[in-house]
Amino acid sequence: MEITVDQMYNIENKGHDMGFLKKFMMENAGAAAVRRLLEKIGNAESKNILIFVGLGNNGGDGLVMARHLAGYGAKVTVMLLGSPDKIKTEESNWNWSILEKMPSVKLMSGDSLEFNFKPDVIIDGILGTGITGEIREPYASAINYINETDCYKFAVDVPSGLDPQTGETANIFTKCNMTVTFHKMKEGIPKRKDLTGELYAEKIGIPPEAEEGIL
Ligand SMILES: NC(=O)C1=CN([C@@H]2O[C@H](COP(=O)(O)OP(=O)(O)OC[C@H]3O[C@@H](n4cnc5c(N)ncnc54)[C@H](OP(=O)(O)O)[C@@H]3O)[C@@H](O)[C@H]2O)[C@H](O)CC1
Numbered sequence: 001m002e003i004t005v006d007q008m009y010n011i012e013n014k015g016h017d018m019g020f021l022k023k024f025m026m027e028n029a030g031a032a033a034v035r036r037l038l039e040k041i042g043n044a045e046s047k048n049i050l051i052f053v054g055l056g057n058n059g060g061d062g063l064v065m066a067r068h069l070a071g072y073g074a075k076v077t078v079m080l081l082g083s084p085d086k087i088k089t090e091e092s093n094w095n096w097s098i099l100e101k102m103p104s105v106k107l108m109s110g111d112s113l114e115f116n117f118k119p120d121v122i123i124d125g126i127l128g129t130g131i132t133g134e135i136r137e138p139y140a141s142a143i144n145y146i147n148e149t150d151c152y153k154f155a156v157d158v159p160s161g162l163d164p165q166t167g168e169t170a171n172i173f174t175k176c177n178m179t180v181t182f183h184k185m186k187e188g189i190p191k192r193k194d195l196t197g198e199l200y201a202e203k204i205g206i207p208p209e210a211e212e213g214i215l
């Protein structure tokens with residue numbers, strides 16, 4: 001069953017109000033995404049994984065993935081597209097502050113897109129269901145960088161620049177090899193399998209009762 005983006009936000013908020021906090025949804029989302037990625041790439045040990053994260057909760061999911069992948073022995077670099085003090089939500093901030101205590105993960109932030117390694121995998125945690133309008137900087141340059149780089153590309157929830165409700169693209173968008181969306185499929189995403197690559201919808205622990213009155 002496919003759902004709308006508005007329904008997803010309502011279910012998420014209701015689950016949160018029931019006490020299943022968004023930070024737990026984010027944790028499960030990041031963990032489920034890493035499981036799917038590992039199924040594809042096999043051993044993460046010593047792989048160079050570059051994770052682009054936006055300032056919203058799509059980025060927060062990427063931060064959770066960074067911590068899990070470090071646990072599997074990957075060489076993880078997180079590129080936060082903006083300043084850490086501009087991270088928008090409590091749950092993303094919480095995950096960023098954990099990474100700050102983890103020397104095993106390299107944290108970068110700001111506008112510069114200079115990396116001294118070749119990534120084996122890029123994770124696109126730039127924009128998800130919160131997308132509006134044309135892509136603004138520094139997200140636009142990051143999306144261009146991803147598209148110009150030859151490696152395996154993994155989209156968190158939806159390829160950035162693809163509207164998960166309509167299936168329409170903004171001026172710039174990523175083209176990925178795999179996409180893992182959360183809870184249930186959003187209507188617009190499967191319209192663009194050419195951008196999502198292999199596509200999965202993973203449960204993230206939201207109680208089914210959170211759907212009551214919404215679906
Ligand atoms: N489905 C679930 O239950 C869960 C999903 N999770 C993940 O959360 C994201 C949605 O997070 P949200 O914070 O609502 O939105 P985004 O991260 O997609 O975007 C946030 C900010 O991005 C800026 N923005 C929006 N459009 C553009 C644009 N065209 N260019 C540049 N920047 C843009 C905007 O900030 P402004 O300051 O510019 O207004 C947005 O605020 C979902 O996709 C999942 O990945 C959670 O983990 C919980 C469970």
Ligand SMILES: [K+]
Pocket residue numbers: 058124125126127128155156157158159160
């Ligand atoms: K994304």
